[in-house]
Amino acid sequence: MKPILGAAFAALILATGPARAAPLGEDGARHLLVRTGFGATAAEIARLAPLEREAAVDGILRATGTKATLAPPAWVDEPFFPFHKFAALPAEERMAEQRRNAERAFELREWWLRERLATPSPLAERMTLFWHNHFATGQQKVRSGQLMYRQNALLRREALGNFGELLREVSRDPAMLVYLDNAGSRKQAPNENFAREVMELFTLGEGKYAERDIREAARAFTGWSIDRDTGEYRYRPFIHDGGMNTVLGRTGRLGGEDVLEILLARPETATFVTRKLWREFVSPAPDEREVERLGGVLRDSRYSVKPLLRALFLSEAFWSSANRGTLIKSPVDLVVGTMHTFGIRPLDLRPAATASALLGQNLFAPPNVKGWPGGEAWINSATLLGRKQLIDRVFRGNDGMSEVAATQAPANAMAAEPQARLRRVMDRGLASYAVDWDRFLRDVGGGDAQGDRIARLVLAVPPGETPVSGAAGPELVRQLVADPAFQLR
């Protein structure tokens, strides 16, 4: 390792763990920013560095809003297109409607990516995405841009609000009712899909209930449906099973709302959610004693999210040097974080949305109701090469474009590959994703120490491979972003 970088990172490691009352410094500021948002610029780091932990964390928590700052696509206010009308369409119009749904899902992804870049509160967007992953719902099955948008607005509204409220609302959310088949669940033979996942994935966690609890809860949720013409939530008493049932030891004529309260009353629910937040913000290996303590914070605040996040961000584990750079960037982290850090602001965000999808995180289309597994599962040989390809395209500038064309496989060999078209969209579109080097280097500043400052801005941990000696400016950045350490935050 180049001595100068080595010294910088040694200083970073030594600098962690001091009293909370000291200023964050640039490394601490960077850490807080990349963990709570998407990437960090030199200017943002400079603003936060003089603050103490508590002041910095409180500032970030205070800034969170409940609404997106950018207007959504105009069609979100158009009336919902009823499923029964869809089924009655002639084949050709049905195809057109399907294409329109797919296109709208892309427009939502672009809007959400743009919001992440524009928002004054990246934490609110990170938490909205966290809940999208927790209450995972996919447009392939919901087939309505309006319903997906309404759910997204709900997730954002309660992103740092109240988990209990969020659970109650999501359980009546039309997109969720369609996605987990509850909309058609009737007393004669209840559909167990939602009843199972609400326990396994949304509240208690696997193994904390019996199969019988699921069957009984499924009866309680019968009748929670949607209006077939408006797509709004509608309770249908005639298909609701109003009989006696027993869920987790409680017996009565339980309705769905009673089941949710039973689930919220269990201590497992708070620790389950807390453990997942730990993996999002702190490290891949939760400290179970800390999870218990923090779960208590969530319970004591009656599921208010902010006090828990505050306790999490002020925990020793959050700042521990051993936990820095231990989280693998999600595709959204990589794409949005890179664009934000390097000031890449293209007009068209479709290539970015496509890149995230190709790397394994297609927003509004999680692989299943468990969401994206995350962590090490983000990286296999296919996705790692995809990430490297993306980075290579963005940072190599225009001089490499002819090579892209030359290495493109013949069209016929690729025709059978369904991702090929998306890949071409991304390749072509990324030509306009350029780093403004003059501005980037000016913002980093640093004169003789610029190499240091660049390395500490770009990477969370020292590079695995020493940059070629003498590399500076754009060339140094190219080497650092190609390093495995760039995949970490």
Place this chain on the structure above:
Amino acid sequence: MDRRHFLAGLSAASLLALSGPARAQAPRKLLILVELKGGNDGLNTLVPFADPAYRRLRPRLAIGRDDALRLDDERGLHPSLESLMPAWSAGELALVQGLGYPDPNLSHFRSIEIWDTASRSDEYLDEGWLTRAFAKHPSPPGYAADGVVVGAADLGPLSGAGARTIALANPEQFLRNARLARSTAGTATNPSLAHILRVERDIQRSADRLHPGREFTTAFPAGPFGAAVRTAAQLAANREGISAIRLTLGGFDTHANQAGPHAALLRQLGEGLAALRGALKEIGRWPDTIVATYSEFGRRAQENQSGGTDHGTASVHFVIGGQVRGGLAGRAPALDQLDAGGNLVFTTDFRAYYGGLLEAAYGTPAGQEVGVAQPLRLLRA
């Protein structure tokens, strides 16, 4: 440097000297696993049309006697599986019935973990069952990889650090990008970084031994599964060997309005496997290939009120290959003896199925990797 890396660096000749004379046994076969993601409805795959209980349990979804592709007087395949009938007639298709495990778990995620790690229902294992098998009985030196996962994010039975597994969509694209992988010699204490470094090394080692895809006269079906099957055929044609390939066909979680989507999925499966058979015959690899399906569970015996089926337990799976002993294997669960949850009671432990696959493909005594003593016999004598 770990042992495998060390072995990979030796020439074939020096290795022979190391390991003594090659073991006298059948040549190593290629195992192609196909995951039917979401839980395939076994009862509507291999249809017990003669059983009155079947019609009673499936008033809306039952496949009629005249619609099923009859295999004998009691059972037939779903009509969408027509393209598998030539393999059936040739005695190359086995249907292994009643596969499951004691104390079944009905969560997708936990149950596929049980299948992927070949664990007991109450046991948590970190590595996939194939990974454990390859850690113990490595692929021959010179192989391009132990396993290749095609077109899926999770590595399933090939997950874990004990095997050399790569994931790709197709070989051309993999090789085009492999030049971007770096050889970082170091190891890392940060587990996330260590994982990335390992993937990076596996890419480089496999890239040296993979060759861009060959063309086939066999036509592959359109769509993602057809593309994955084409990739599998290309990998089977690779000069340097590959021990196992895993493909995925998703969408089997048919809780509502199951009939149409399930038929379409089985059609994709049948046409894909038929194309694979054609392509592997074309390159002479069909006799030494075994294709086998698996899924986290089957579905509830009784259909639900939404025209679908909820999560279930035991199910039937396909094994197909040039030397596979065709026919119905195992015993179908009795439809009038369901468990307390209304689910089928398994008749053959899936670990015996896996043991049979390991033995048939690699000749390895399989007991320990998958925790069973009696593997199923899947090949013709």
